[in-house]
Amino acid sequence: MAERAGATVELREVTKRYGDTVAVDRLSFTVPAGRICVLVGPSGCGKTTSLRMVNRLIEPSSGEILIDGQNVLADDPTQLRRRIGYVIQQTGLFPHQTVAENIATVPRLLGWPKERIQARVDELMKLIGLDPERMRRRYPAQLSGGERQRVGVARAMAAEPPLMLMDEPFAAVDPIVRERLQNEFLRLQRAQGITVIFVTHDIDEAIKLGDRVAVMRLGHLVQYAPPAELLAHPADDFVAQFVGSDRGLKRLSLLTVGGVELAPVDRAKLDGAPVLPSSMSLRDALAVMLSSEAQEAPVMDGDRYLGALSLQQIGRILRVDEPA
Amino acid sequence: MTALGDLVRWLSDPANWQGSHGIPVRVLEHIELSGFSVLVALVIAMPIALYLGHTGRAGFIAINVANIGRALPSLALLAFGLVIAISLGLGLGFWPTVFALVPLAIPPIVTNAYVAIREVDRDIVEAARGMGLSEGQILRSIEIPLGLPVILSGIRTAAVNVVATATLGALVAGGALGRFIVDGLALQEYDQLMAGALLVALLAVATEVSFGALERATVPAGMRVVR
Numbered sequence: 123m124a125e126r127a128g129a130t131v132e133l134r135e136v137t138k139r140y141g142d143t144v145a146v147d148r149l150s151f152t153v154p155a156g157r158i159c160v161l162v163g164p165s166g167c168g169k170t171t172s173l174r175m176v177n178r179l180i181e182p183s184s185g186e187i188l189i190d191g192q193n194v195l196a197d198d199p200t201q202l203r204r205r206i207g208y209v210i211q212q213t214g215l216f217p218h219q220t221v222a223e224n225i226a227t228v229p230r231l232l233g234w235p236k237e238r239i240q241a242r243v244d245e246l247m248k249l250i251g252l253d254p255e256r257m258r259r260r261y262p263a264q265l266s267g268g269e270r271q272r273v274g275v276a277r278a279m280a281a282e283p284p285l286m287l288m289d290e291p292f293a294a295v296d297p298i299v300r301e302r303l304q305n306e307f308l309r310l311q312r313a314q315g316i317t318v319i320f321v322t323h324d325i326d327e328a329i330k331l332g333d334r335v336a337v338m339r340l341g342h343l344v345q346y347a348p349p350a351e352l353l354a355h356p357a358d359d360f361v362a363q364f365v366g367s368d369r370g371l372k373r374l375s376l377l378t379v380g381g382v383e384l385a386p387v388d389r390a391k392l393d394g395a396p397v398l399p400s401s402m403s404l405r406d407a408l409a410v411m412l413s414s415e416a417q418e419a420p421v422m423d424g425d426r427y428l429g430a431l432s433l434q435q436i437g438r439i440l441r442v443d444e445p446a
Numbered sequence: 447m448t449a450l451g452d453l454v455r456w457l458s459d460p461a462n463w464q465g466s467h468g469i470p471v472r473v474l475e476h477i478e479l480s481g482f483s484v485l486v487a488l489v490i491a492m493p494i495a496l497y498l499g500h501t502g503r504a505g506f507i508a509i510n511v512a513n514i515g516r517a518l519p520s521l522a523l524l525a526f527g528l529v530i531a532i533s534l535g536l537g538l539g540f541w542p543t544v545f546a547l548v549p550l551a552i553p554p555i556v557t558n559a560y561v562a563i564r565e566v567d568r569d570i571v572e573a574a575r576g577m578g579l580s581e582g583q584i585l586r587s588i589e590i591p592l593g594l595p596v597i598l599s600g601i602r603t604a605a606v607n608v609v610a611t612a613t614l615g616a617l618v619a620g621g622a623l624g625r626f627i628v629d630g631l632a633l634q635e636y637d638q639l640m641a642g643a644l645l646v647a648l649l650a651v652a653t654e655v656s657f658g659a660l661e662r663a664t665v666p667a668g669m670r671v672v673r
Contacts, residue, residue: 177576
């Protein structure tokens with residue numbers, strides 16, 4: 123599949139008022155093209171409202187939303203939505219339509235020729251791991267929860283949108299399926315280069331999927347940063363609490379063994395120590411070292427020694443995180 | 447048992463199956479009168495109910511206004527219908543009866559169609575809107591197909607009520623099966639009276655059964671599958 127550029131999305135002072143209550147207050151942030159921005163926060167923080175303003179399911183009270191520099195408020199909402207993928211928690215699959223018909227929804231609205239629609243449906247079904255021959259004519263009620271979510275994602279991607287909005291898409295499936303769906307989704311998103319705005323209340327999901335994480339509270343944006351930055355330097359007590367007291371460990375899972383400063387290898391000390399591949403996360407490395415009672419372990423990139431990682435070194439990285 | 451014997455004798459008399467006063471003609475008249483009344487009610491009620499169901503607006507008011515139609519006695523409506531029809535120069539029989547039957551048919555059609563559309567899962571409708579279906583497309587390709595069995599069940603109730611009540615038409619010189627009942631009463635020909643009543647009852651049951659089959663046939667394929 124051809125590499126497609128995602129859209130750049132910019133929110134400027136976007137506000138939503140319902141009478142006297144302010145649901146979203148002067149929200150501003152930019153999502154670079156091809157990146158995943160995760161809106162996260164407790165319920166009622168305004169994250170879903172913010173998401174739904176981007177495709178104008180909710181009209182902002184004031185402010186501007188720009189997609190590739192174009193103000194979405196100047197566009198016809200129906201036309202706008204056909205260019206933006208949309209996935210919701212309960213998938214919203216049409217129960218009276220087959221898998222293929224569901225996936226074909228937006229291409230059909232856009233008037234694609236039949237052959238192109240069919241080819242695209244087959245391509246997407248293969249991408250999400252459903253055999254077109256076997257599954258094309260199934261109805262949503264005949265699918266598992268995970269399969270339904272996959273079809274929901276495929277349907278949103280069908281017309282090759284430069285932007286996708288996802289509202290807790292993986293919240294309704296069990297943890298094992300969720301993990302698999304997240305991995306598949308990341309792979310798909312990287313391959314297609316789509317820009318994604320993703321809403322979740324689960325900080326672990328935000329850290330795993332987000333290139334940028336926007337933490338919201340009571341309609342305000344509290345912090346907007348890459349996950350590692352969020353974990354290392356929470357903007358305030360609320361963010362610190364929200365990311366969890368184990369944020370140091372979470373941060374370790376974002377860093378790879380090969381990406382930290384290593385000590386020179388002292389072969390005498392490394393006898394019997396486990397060998398760590400450079401792509402391993404620091405969190406996994408810590409687990410391996412603790413369970414084998416090794417103080418130091420050699421790091422290898424293929425068959426090349428990069429250096430040695432010590433428990434003290436991991437401890438130092440953890441301590442850097444502590445707020446002053 | 448003589449009554450039953452009389453009834454069978456009346457029904458098996460070939461004379462009662464022929465001509466413009468025969469059973470087949472009266473049955474057709476009855477179907478025509480009922481069918482037309484339901485059709486008029488559909489044309490009036492359906493667009494309003496679908497619109498209100500889709501927008502979720504004023505549903506409470508719509509259903510209550512529609513229910514006033516249920517509270518109005520059909521005989522009173524027939525009297526009004528007679529006055530209206532005569533003043534419009536539409537004559538006796540058919541039109542006054544239609545005027546009486548239409549308000550009877552509207553409430554179940556409005557109530558069911560409104561509820562049918564409202565009951566469609568809001569997540570599905572939101573997903574459709576979020577993908578760029580227009581409001582008309584949402585109604586046509588999502589809400590109506592998913593709500594069709596419930597919509598049809600309202601039409602079924604309306605049709606059965608109308609078929610049963612259309613006998614009143616004979617009071618204002620109309621045809622249809624009410625003729626047998628009204629004439630049977632007037633002439634004290636109880637075999638004719640009973641035959642009329644039996645035929646109306648059969649027609650009402652036939653209406654019920656055929657609409658029931660139609661409802662089952664319109665359950666969307668994906669909703670019927672076994673999980």
